[in-house]
Amino acid sequence: MRAYYRLHARIYDATRWLFLFGRTSILNQLPVRADRAQQLLEVGCGTGHNLRFLARQFPALQLTGLDVSKDMLEQASKAVSTFPQRVQLVEQAYGAAPTPVRPDFILFSYALTMFNPGWEQAVRRAWHDLPEGGRIAVVDFHYSPSRIFRWWMGKNHVRMDGHLLPLLQAQFRTELLEIAPAWLGLWQYFVYVGVKTGS
Numbered sequence: 196m197r198a199y200y201r202l203h204a205r206i207y208d209a210t211r212w213l214f215l216f217g218r219t220s221i222l223n224q225l226p227v228r229a230d231r232a233q234q235l236l237e238v239g240c241g242t243g244h245n246l247r248f249l250a251r252q253f254p255a256l257q258l259t260g261l262d263v264s265k266d267m268l269e270q271a272s273k274a275v276s277t278f279p280q281r282v283q284l285v286e287q288a289y290g291a292a293p294t295p296v297r298p299d300f301i302l303f304s305y306a307l308t309m310f311n312p313g314w315e316q317a318v319r320r321a322w323h324d325l326p327e328g329g330r331i332a333v334v335d336f337h338y339s340p341s342r343i344f345r346w347w348m349g350k351n352h353v354r355m356d357g358h359l360l361p362l363l364q365a366q367f368r369t370e371l372l373e374i375a376p377a378w379l380g381l382w383q384y385f386v387y388v389g390v391k392t393g394s
């Protein structure tokens with residue numbers, strides 16, 4: 196993963212807008228409160244695209260971005276450099292060490308489909324890291340009917356065979372779920388927000 200993003204970090208933002216759909220939609224639909232300071236953790240924050248958007252949109256929100264790739268975090272630190280008091284970046288594989296904050300929201304944006312293996316552990320870890328009433332927010336690839344496309348995405352470390360939603364819906368109470376087609380149905384992506392409700 197680190198080697199892959201060593202090559203991709205510099206061209207990431209210029210190319211990914213073509214296929215990472217739904218990111219603006221989920222960020223706009225997060226029920227962030229304006230009246231108190233809340234914490235959001237983005238796991239696999241990459242180049243900081245979402246963190247910068249959230250820092251601009253929600254002035255009271257404290258943000259932590261966690262990523263395994265030093266090269267992606269270097270890009271992220273430039274993206275959020277105007278918010279030094281509100282955004283911290285941590286180089287860490289999620290679950291490999293204690294989570295650095297107690298977040299009200301945990302965001303996975305096009306990250307979980309790349310945790311292979313490890314996506315189930317990451318979802319369960321998020322459940323543990325959230326307080327009751329805390330929310331998990333996930334935007335990611337859902338499924339492709341094309342075997343060739345699924346194979347190609349697998350070569351790029353992405354698994355997209357509809358595996359994420361059943362676990363998310365079993366672990367959390369679903370608050371928002373949208374599944375939408377991309378590129379005339381070559382694949383589908385989903386936007387999901389779930390609430391932690393009890394043990």
Ligand SMILES: C[S@@+](CC[C@H](N)C(=O)[O-])C[C@H]1O[C@@H](n2cnc3c(N)ncnc32)[C@H](O)[C@@H]1O
Pocket residue numbers: 196200215218238239240241242243244245261262263264267287288289303304305306309310313
């Ligand atoms: C496709 S990028 C998504 C970046 C960003 N969230 C976005 O929406 O543009 C996936 C990111 O997850 C990171 N990543 C992969 N496995 C990880 C892990 N186990 N813990 C933390 N980050 C991880 C990668 O380094 C990469 O930056």
